[in-house]
Amino acid sequence: MLDVALLRSDRHVLASSLERRGLSVDVDALAVLDASRRELRAQAEELRAAQKELGKSISKLEGSEKESVIAEAGELAEEYKTKLGEADELDERFQAQWVTLPNLTDPTAPEGMEEEDAVEIRSSGPVPALDFEAKDHLDLGSALGVIDVERAAKVSGSRFGFIKGKLALLEFALVRWAMDALGEHNFEPVLPPVLVRHSALYGTGFFPSDAEQVYSVPADDLFLVGTSEVPLAAMHADEILSRDELPIRYAGFSTCFRREAGTYGKDTRGIFRVHQFDKVEMFSFVEPDQSSDEHEYLLERELELVSALGFPYRVVNVAAGDLGASASKKYDIEAWFPGQGRYREITSTSNTTDYQARRLRIRFKDEEGKNRLVHTVNGTAVAVGRTLIAIIENYQTAEGTVAVPEVLRPYAGFDVIE
RNA sequence: GGAGAGGUGGCCGAGCGGCCGAAGGCGCUCGCCUGCUAAGCGAGUAGGGGGCGAUGAGUCUCCUCGAGGGUUCAAAUCCCUCCCUCUCCGCCA
Numbered sequence: 001m002l003d004v005a006l007l008r009s010d011r012h013v014l015a016s017s018l019e020r021r022g023l024s025v026d027v028d029a030l031a032v033l034d035a036s037r038r039e040l041r042a043q044a045e046e047l048r049a050a051q052k053e054l055g056k057s058i059s060k061l062e063g064s065e066k067e068s069v070i071a072e073a074g075e076l077a078e079e080y081k082t083k084l085g086e087a088d089e090l091d092e093r094f095q096a097q098w099v100t101l102p103n104l105t106d107p108t109a110p111e112g113m114e115e116e117d118a119v120e121i122r123s124s125g126p127v128p129a130l131d132f133e134a135k136d137h138l139d140l141g142s143a144l145g146v147i148d149v150e151r152a153a154k155v156s157g158s159r160f161g162f163i164k165g166k167l168a169l170l171e172f173a174l175v176r177w178a179m180d181a182l183g184e185h186n187f188e189p190v191l192p193p194v195l196v197r198h199s200a201l202y203g204t205g206f207f208p209s210d211a212e213q214v215y216s217v218p219a220d221d222l223f224l225v226g227t228s229e230v231p232l233a234a235m236h237a238d239e240i241l242s243r244d245e246l247p248i249r250y251a252g253f254s255t256c257f258r259r260e261a262g263t264y265g266k267d268t269r270g271i272f273r274v275h276q277f278d279k280v281e282m283f284s285f286v287e288p289d290q291s292s293d294e295h296e297y298l299l300e301r302e303l304e305l306v307s308a309l310g311f312p313y314r315v316v317n318v319a320a321g322d323l324g325a326s327a328s329k330k331y332d333i334e335a336w337f338p339g340q341g342r343y344r345e346i347t348s349t350s351n352t353t354d355y356q357a358r359r360l361r362i363r364f365k366d367e368e369g370k371n372r373l374v375h376t377v378n379g380t381a382v383a384v385g386r387t388l389i390a391i392i393e394n395y396q397t398a399e400g401t402v403a404v405p406e407v408l409r410p411y412a413g414f415d416v417i418e
Numbered sequence: 419g420g421a422g423a424g425g426u427g428g429c430c431g432a433g434c435g436g437c438c439g440a441a442g443g444c445g446c447u448c449g450c451c452u453g454c455u456a457a458g459c460g461a462g463u464a465g466g467g468g469g470c471g472a473u474g475a476g477u478c479u480c481c482u483c484g485a486g487g488g489u490u491c492a493a494a495u496c497c498c499u500c501c502c503u504c505u506c507c508g509c510c511a
Contacts, residue, residue, distance in 0.1 A: 038469085041469095048480065051491070056436070058491060058492075073492080075491095077491060240428090240465085363465095369463095
């Protein structure tokens with residue numbers, strides 16, 4: 001959620017940010033609505049103050065004098081209720097619109113609306129050529145008996161997979177390796193709940209805008225998270241952190257569930273885009289002036305991991321119009337997938353500034369003892385499913401076996417999947 | 419699933435329908451004092467919104483005692499609904 005003060009002082013900032021996202025919102029009308037709801041609230045409060053003032057004298061009065069003051073206070077109470085109701089209604093109308101507005105875009109997020117408008121800011125250089133025809137992860141994985149999507153379809157439907165054998169073990173190696181690497185940078189490992197309340201999804205900005213991507217469990221009024229960002233962020237909801245606790249850095253591991261609504265026909269082959277996958281996610285709570293640096297810091301962590309795994313990659317700065325609601329700026333790392341012959345997203349890191357913190361009411365005491373909103377920053381450490389298939393495709397041999405990346409061998413206990 | 423207890427400020431804990439956003443304690447902050455430490459003394463210490471004012475200082479005001487309704491001139495206090503936590507029993511990875 002945005003700071004309402006934007007409407008009163010920096011309306012043009014808000015307007016231009018919305019424009020960069022390709023949204024047409026009548027900002028002036030919102031400002032008018034905001035002004036009138038405050039006006040009504042002030043009127044209601046005056047009535048209430050008068051009523052309370054009058055009410056205080058009642059216990060000291062007797063007889064007819066008491067009766068008349070009670071009557072008078074009663075009238076004020078009625079007027080107050082009416083006025084308050086009107087103010088509440090305007091508040092609701094205003095809030096309903098306000099919560100749907102996405103975060104301000106960072107000036108350094110590129111112009112543009114689409115994935116293609118992202119700007120490459122870095123790459124690992126030319127992609128090394130294989131001296132044989134590359135196969136894709138599904139062909140390789142099926143042949144090796146470590147990926148089974150057909151039986152997964154029987155059990156669960158499309159966009160699911162069984163991961164088996166050494167590939168399953170490789171997941172554990174990958175996760176533990178990533179956790180150790182992040183531990184070097186003082187990220188605290190966390191296994192969060194993956195079923196959360198509505199408030200956690202609202203607070204992180206996934207509700208209401210992305211609600212159609214979220215699985216729900218109606219019987220218990222809970223939702224399956226699409227990323228551990230949700231429980232990690234909501235973990236500190238309604239808290240006032242002390243300044244010396246910051247930055248707080250977590251490395252959360254969880255299964256992620258995504259409905260992938262509206263992606264029919266897209267990435268239907270194999271387990272590249274599935275309804276369920278595991279992920280190690282970095283999440284930081286920082287002071288406001290630190291979030292930009294923290295965003296770069298998380299990108300560095302991602303680059304360390306991706307380059308240690310030896311994937312060719314490129315880093316893109318995502319276009320303003322392609323950002324999620326809560327992000328002001330986002331970097332994606334795209335790894336090279338030889339089987340697809342192109343770069344695909346393997347990590348993503350976003351600076352959500354105070355957007356989530358405001359919704360979740362996560363604050364800290366600054367040096368003057370004032371409560372201020374923290375900034376939150378998130379980033380993928382390892383999206384396990386995609387990383388596994390990036391390994392399969394990049395480490396495949398002419399014989400159809402898959403070598404285990406050097407850094408994972410001590411964790412895996414084997415060197416090759418065959 | 420069954421039975422019971424309880425939700426008040428960072429924590430503990432009191433609270434006759436008005437003098438209660440709330441005693442007391444702990445903790446914390448600042449100051450004084452003690453050669454260190456501990457103790458002692460004094461002061462301060464919930465959050466959110468709105469008005470006036472310059473998006474300052476200040477000042478006025480409203481809301482919040484798990485949440486939402488209700489009764490009343492007036493609710494932490496009375497009534498209703500819901501949520502959550504804890505304990506015991508049962509079942510269970």
